[in-house]
Every structure is written in C-alpha cells, then in structure tokens.
Amino acid sequence: GAVVSQHPSWVICKSGTSVKIECRSLDFQATTMFWYRQFPKQSLMLMATSNEGSKATYEQGVEKDKFLINHASLTLSTLTVTSAHPEDSSFYICSARGGGGLSGASYNEQFFGPGTRLTVL
Amino acid sequence: GEDVEQSLFLSVREGDSSVINCTYTDSSSTYLYWYKQEPGAGLQLLTYIFSNMDMKQDQRLTVLLNKKDKHLSLRIADTQTGDSAIYFCAEASGATNKLIFGTGTLLAVQP
Numbered sequence: 001g002a003v004v005s006q007h008p009s010w011v012i013c014k015s016g017t018s019v020k021i022e023c024r025s026l027d028f029q030a031t032t033m034f035w036y037r038q039f040p041k042q043s044l045m046l047m048a049t050s051n052e053g054s055k056a057t058y059e060q061g062v063e064k065d066k067f068l069i070n071h072a073s074l075t076l077s078t079l080t081v082t083s084a085h086p087e088d089s090s091f092y093i094c095s096a097r098g099g100g101g102l103s104g105a106s107y108n109e110q111f112f113g114p115g116t117r118l119t120v121l
Numbered sequence: 122g123e124d125v126e127q128s129l130f131l132s133v134r135e136g137d138s139s140v141i142n143c144t145y146t147d148s149s150s151t152y153l154y155w156y157k158q159e160p161g162a163g164l165q166l167l168t169y170i171f172s173n174m175d176m177k178q179d180q181r182l183t184v185l186l187n188k189k190d191k192h193l194s195l196r197i198a199d200t201q202t203g204d205s206a207i208y209f210c211a212e213a214s215g216a217t218n219k220l221i222f223g224t225g226t227l228l229a230v231q232p
Contacts, residue, residue, distance in 0.1 A: 034220075044222045093163055093164065109169070110220060111166075114163040115162065
C-alpha cells in the first residue's frame with residue numbers, strides 16, 4: 001500500500017512554456033502533499049507544502065507565482081511551472097502524507113513519488 | 122536554522138559492513154529517517170527511528186541514534202552491489218513536522 005505516482009516521469013519543453021506535473025496518492029487519502037526539487041548531485045529542497053482545499057505554503061525563496069500548486073482533492077496535487085526557463089530544469093519529487101486508507105503506517109510518514117525530470121531547452 | 126550533514130562518499134567491498142553517518146542540529150526532532158535513492162528514481166524509505174530510541178534493527182539495517190551528540194548512523198550488514206545508491210538521512214522538524222534532508226551519501230559497493 002501507500003503508493004504515490006507522478007506524471008509525467010520526464011518532460012522536455014521550450015523556454016517560456018508552462019509545464020504541469022501531477023502527483024497522485026493511489027491507495028490512500030493525502031491530507032498533505034509536499035513538492036521538492038533536486039538539482040543534480042544535490043539533496044532534496046522543499047519547495048512548498050499543500051493541504052487539500054487550501055492555499056499552498058511556499059518555502060523562502062520559492063516564487064509562488066512561478067510554481068503554481070493546486071491540491072483540489074485528497075488524491076491529487078499539481079505543480080505548474082509557468083514560463084519555464086533552463087534554470088528550472090531539475091528533478092521534481094512529490095510526497096504525500098495522510099491517514100485515510102492507510103493501515104499500519106505512521107501518520108507522520110511521507111510517501112514519495114518516483115519524480116519528474118524536467119528539462120527546459 | 123535546521124541543518125543536516127552527511128559525508129559525501131563511501132566505498133566498501135561486497136560482503137563488508139557499511140556505516141553511513143549523519144549529524145543534525147534540531148534538538149526537537151521527532152523522527153529521523155533513512156532513505157535510499159537509486160539513479161533517476163524517487164526516494165525509498167528504508168527505516169526510521171523515533172527520537173526517544175537509541176537503536177533500531179531491521180534485518181540487515183541497524184540505526185543508532187545519539188541524541189546528546191545529535192548523531193545518527195545507518196549500518197548495512199553484508200553490503201551487496203544492489204545497495205549502491207545515494208542514502209539520505211532526514212529529520213522531521215519538531216516545530217513544523219517538515220522533513221529536512223541531509224546532503225546525501227553516495228555508497229559505492231565494489232564486487
């Protein structure tokens with residue numbers, strides 16, 4: 001149980017276009033979803049935290065108008081990179097935390113998606 | 122602010138034990154985690170330890186926590202080539218419950 005998927009797994013786009021990445025919790029309800037960015041050979045940096053039905057909370061230095069996050073349901077959160085530029089190229093990973101549908105797992109545990117590789121040309 | 126540090130690289134021979142170390146600064150951490158990341162993939166939770174525990178063992182994995190020194194280690198017994206990956210420790214901040222990740226340790230297992 002506790003599977004999180006991301007779509008797409010990789011995307012290449014032209015500079016100036018917008019890209020939407022989906023994060024889904026497949027077999028549980030995620031009250032909270034997190035979006036991370038990972039540059040090559042670096043650690044994961046938290047970008048924002050989103051709770052279902054409310055606005056996302058962004059970390060310091062992350063532009064909320066550039067990285068739009070929507071968490072409209074308990075199983076889906078989306079990250080839209082608007083007007084993408086080459087410096088936005090990175091590995092974006094989501095995670096989900098919740099309780100409904102989980103059995104035997106800590107409420108505090110975050111389950112990670114497989115990541116989305118974004119390359120902006 | 123919170124900071125989590127790891128050594129960058131560890132090389133071991135197949136069959137030996139590996140010990141990956143991590144230091145953190147947030148004394149109010151509730152849980153501490155170890156994740157494994159293979160190339161181009163997401164994170165796989167290996168194990169976690171509650172902050173009031175000293176040790177946790179799970180098959181080949183042993184986690185030691187020295188809360189006084191804010192030091193966490195992961196020991197992998199009988200290391201296999203399939204264990205080659207980047208290992209991240211992470212702490213759940215006591216204040217925000219967010220995960221703060223370490224810098225990652227690349228484990229290379231030589232056959």
